[in-house]
Amino acid sequence: MSDTAPVTVVEPAAADAGAPAAATRGRSRGASPVLLGALGLIALVALFEILPRIGVLPAQFFPTSTEIGSALVDELGRSAFWTALLDTLQGWALGLAIAAVAGIVLGIVIGSSPLLRELTASTIEFLRPIPSVALIPLAVLLFGTSIESKLLLVVYAAFWQMLIQVLYGVQDVDPVAQDTARAYRFDFWARVRYVTWPTALPYVMTGLRLSAAVALILAVTAELVIGNPGVGNRLAVAQSSGAIATTYALVVVTGLVGVVVNLLFRFIERRALSWHPSQRGEVAL
Amino acid sequence: MRVLRRIGFAVGLPVVLFALWWVTSASSTDFYFPPLSRIVDSLVEEWFGPRLADDVLPSLLRLAAGFFIAAVVGITLGVLIGTYKRLRDLLEPVLEFFRAIPPPVVVPILMLIFGIEDTMKIVVIAFGCMWPILLNTAEGVRAVDSVLSDTARTYRIDGVARLRNLILPAASPQIFAGLRQGLSVAIILMVISELFAASDGLGFAIVQAQRSFAIPEMWAGMLMLGLLGFLLSLLFRIVESRWLAWYHGLRRAQRAS
Structure with a gap:
């Protein structure tokens, strides 16, 4: 599992394509990036x-464009x-909220125990790539077009993104x-609060941002296909x-x-991690 | 002994879960949750029988075609965009916008343009999974180590040689990250594109089963889809670890030091 870590974690940097570009090659001649x-x-x-x-x-x-624009204005009215x-x-x-809470709680519980981690690894690796759209027929049968069917798809898709990132984050804790925390007799909660959580927070934020995007896709997809x-x-x-x-x-x-949604979560990430080296201009990975 | 232990850990929980499902559903009379034995029967008879060629294969072929097109177009454009800063500045907001569109919403529009045949489905898959590939490639190319890049320039390595020996290898970890994201999007779109209008395919067959209340077949189809998702990601991981063996080795060495 650990060999996939770098690639997964590299991805968030890819999403922020603009920011480091300006830093490394600041010598912009002519038109500014914003203008372009x-x-x-x-x-x-x-x-x-x-x-x-x-x-x-x-x-x-x-x-x-004008037709699309006027249709858009009509819609907005x-x-x-x-x-x-x-x-x-x-x-x-x-x-997203359900998936995030479940992913964080389970991620910390599973990640803190090597035994649990080993026991669940194969199951997680099996369940994760199952496309959430596979659940559409079941969601339709059980819940029809009520909000639960949409939630089932959204939660399933967003949960794995979250869980995987939290698991990586918890494993990243400095032994x-x-x-040291153990030596000072920090109990489990104190260790989670002061050691695990700050270490895992960057991963949690990445997970949150990825989950938010996936959750939106699945919410719209459910409406499109199921008819919520x-x-x-x-x-x-x-x-x-x-x-x-109007379709356009x-x-x-x-x-x-x-x-x-992307901008919002990037903003939240920057705020929540303002203390973290990755947000101080240094490229993390 | 250690190997046995590892195998035990890997199979333990899945076996327990499967057994639990089997036992609790064995005498199930709930219409929506049929006994697992019936689901497995239907999986073996239907899905590994006639439907494998009739439904699974067409889906997989469309998936392969769409993914291949997306990979070629995405990597090509990604290299261009990653190489030229001006181009990147010019296109970045546009690309951000296109990437943010949930891919399934373009299905209704592409259906108008391309009809409901295979072309539409392949275009849908290609369109949706192109963005992660393109953006990751662009980022990987942009982040090529500047010392390497300058060295290559000093030795007058340019054109195709530069692309083959410097840019593509340096960007390949990122390209693979993009391809992997693209693959999971592609599987989703493979199913979605068949839900709207189709005469064959995995998604089509599952929904058909659901609409005709053939519940065990529906469950079997869902299992099949899950199995397919798992196998494809496994296959991808094998290819990736082969191709990027040098990279993972490098990282391990860097970490150890």
């Missing part, structure tokens, strides 16, 4: 305006849209610190009723929600 980035976004919007108009992309499948968005966010937040109320379901309805511009607009909405 804005230019890229404008170019994307412009391409989506021009290409369908001049017929490079078939107009019946590719609405222009409807209360049904906001209800759907709240439904999605509710399922996402609830599922000297652990022994939410943005995903609204998108399916728009598509089947032929409102193509809702895809844009899910993308924007995803970006906001």
